[in-house]
Amino acid sequence: MSNFANSRPPTDWVSSSLRTCAPIVLCLVMACLSQAGETSLCIERCAVFDPESGKMLPERTIVVRGEQIVAVAALGEGVDVPADAVHVDGRGKFALPGLIDAHVHLVHVLDFAHVTGDEVLPLYLAAGVTSLRSTGDEIVAATLVARFAAAHPASSPRVFTCSPLLDGEPPIHRDVGRAVTDPAQVAGVLDDLQRWHVTTLKIYAGTGRDVGRTIIDEGHRRGLFVTAHLGKYSAQQAVADGIDGLEHIWSVFNYVIPPQVAAQPGHRGTLDLDNPLCDALVAELVRSKTYVDPTLAVFRNMILLPDVPEVRDSPDNDLAPRRLREFWPTYLQRSGCPQGGTLEQRRREFAKYQELTRKLFRAGVLLLAGTDAPEPQVPPGFSLHQELEMLVESGLPPAAALRSATLHNATALREQERLGSITPGKLADIVLLAANPLDDIRHTRRIELVIRGGIVCRPADLLKLVPKD
Numbered sequence: 001m002s003n004f005a006n007s008r009p010p011t012d013w014v015s016s017s018l019r020t021c022a023p024i025v026l027c028l029v030m031a032c033l034s035q036a037g038e039t040s041l042c043i044e045r046c047a048v049f050d051p052e053s054g055k056m057l058p059e060r061t062i063v064v065r066g067e068q069i070v071a072v073a074a075l076g077e078g079v080d081v082p083a084d085a086v087h088v089d090g091r092g093k094f095a096l097p098g099l100i101d102a103h104v105h106l107v108h109v110l111d112f113a114h115v116t117g118d119e120v121l122p123l124y125l126a127a128g129v130t131s132l133r134s135t136g137d138e139i140v141a142a143t144l145v146a147r148f149a150a151a152h153p154a155s156s157p158r159v160f161t162c163s164p165l166l167d168g169e170p171p172i173h174r175d176v177g178r179a180v181t182d183p184a185q186v187a188g189v190l191d192d193l194q195r196w197h198v199t200t201l202k203i204y205a206g207t208g209r210d211v212g213r214t215i216i217d218e219g220h221r222r223g224l225f226v227t228a229h230l231g232k233y234s235a236q237q238a239v240a241d242g243i244d245g246l247e248h249i250w251s252v253f254n255y256v257i258p259p260q261v262a263a264q265p266g267h268r269g270t271l272d273l274d275n276p277l278c279d280a281l282v283a284e285l286v287r288s289k290t291y292v293d294p295t296l297a298v299f300r301n302m303i304l305l306p307d308v309p310e311v312r313d314s315p316d317n318d319l320a321p322r323r324l325r326e327f328w329p330t331y332l333q334r335s336g337c338p339q340g341g342t343l344e345q346r347r348r349e350f351a352k353y354q355e356l357t358r359k360l361f362r363a364g365v366l367l368l369a370g371t372d373a374p375e376p377q378v379p380p381g382f383s384l385h386q387e388l389e390m391l392v393e394s395g396l397p398p399a400a401a402l403r404s405a406t407l408h409n410a411t412a413l414r415e416q417e418r419l420g421s422i423t424p425g426k427l428a429d430i431v432l433l434a435a436n437p438l439d440d441i442r443h444t445r446r447i448e449l450v451i452r453g454g455i456v457c458r459p460a461d462l463l464k465l466v467p468k469d
């Protein structure tokens with residue numbers, strides 16, 4: 001170990017090796033070394049985003065040993081750098097904690113398109129998304145995808161699995177749903193899911209209050225995060241019953257619809273932001289520290305505005321396998337999208353979703369950043385950058401949007417001790433950017449390197465691993 005103040009500056013061989021040698025090989029070499037716990041990495045003098053303060057801390061040196069961050073030092077502070085460390089020149093660069101997508105499916109929709117979850121994993125990592133929170137999938141297939149991801153850390157994000165969609169009879173999505181119709185069934189279902197090591201339980205739209213409340217209670221007894229895509233069970237009831245999170249901004253205003261109307265199959269209410277019940281619910285969400293995951297990407301790209309050229313023709317879509325892209329129009333049609341009337345009416349509806357997101361943020365509700373990829377035109381990976389852009393457009397400062405996609409999402413995974421910030425002791429999941437995302441959130445796309453558990457990868461090489469067909 002040597003002191004950083006006396007250590008050598010970034011050497012040419014390292015800088016040039018990162019520029020010119022086949023980076024896949026570099027990835028693999030670092031993966032092997034990393035697994036042996038021997039690789040060290042030193043990113044010198046980059047700015048580091050701190051999600052707690054929302055600040056970009058200048059001139060920091062990050063030291064990584066194996067898969068863990070061991071030091072983050074300001075300029076002039078002494079820091080031990082292993083003599084064999086690979087050096088990366090971070091001057092003029094901006095380090096973000098690895099991004100986390102809080103709402104993805106690694107089986108659902110892909111199954112219809114004949115794509116397997118492992119095929120899209122490199123697409124996430126290429127976008128700087130180093131962890132995924134699955135939010136409802138068929139458990140055997142999802143577990144296999146998670147095992148594949150764990151066995152291929154140089155090309156995959158970390159995958160945290162979820163229960164199937166715990167729903168009424170019959171489940172709305174038969175491919176990934178599981179009917180739980182009686183509170184007496186809940187404990188047995190959860191015992192089974194615990195053996196699959198799920199992190200999250202997801203209540204779905206056909207579940208009523210009696211079963212929903214039991215899932216929350218039994219889930220908490222097992223230390224699991226319970227979230228919901230609400231329907232029959234209103235947000236007011238779920239929050240009163242202690243739910244941890246609500247998926248989709250629509251779940252929140254569902255509260256202001258009379259329950260007997262909301263319970264009608266296929267009902268979509270109209271958001272009334274001026275309804276005093278809405279303010280009462282927002283206050284309750286703040287008090288109870290319930291997370292809300294707006295998933296604006298799926299509302300814009302699939303449900304409300306899929307026919308708008310900038311959505312339909314987004315270059316982000318082109319990165320997904322052809323089988324998925326070609327399936328999207330079929331699934332849009334099958335799902336009756338776009339929903340909600342004329343283009344003008346739909347634009348107004350989406351504007352209200354963004355207004356509600358702003359209202360939640362300003363009131364102090366904890367927001368997550370999730371996308372619902374791979375629903376139609378919500379491409380795995382880069383749709384999280386779209387979500388960040390839409391959160392900022394809704395009125396969140398860039399730092400708040402980034403806090404959602406890092407620390408808040410890590411906390412919803414109960415992984416805040418290991419993920420969500422660039423802090424000694426946490427896992428070395430880092431995205432190195434060429435421009436400051438606090439100046440313009442679109443700079444999150446200017447990714448130079450993605451580091452996943454100490455393994456250094458380049459986006460262009462990861463994209464080559466995604467099937468084109």
Ligand SMILES: [Zn+2]
Pocket residue numbers: 103104105135136372
């Ligand atoms: Zn979903």
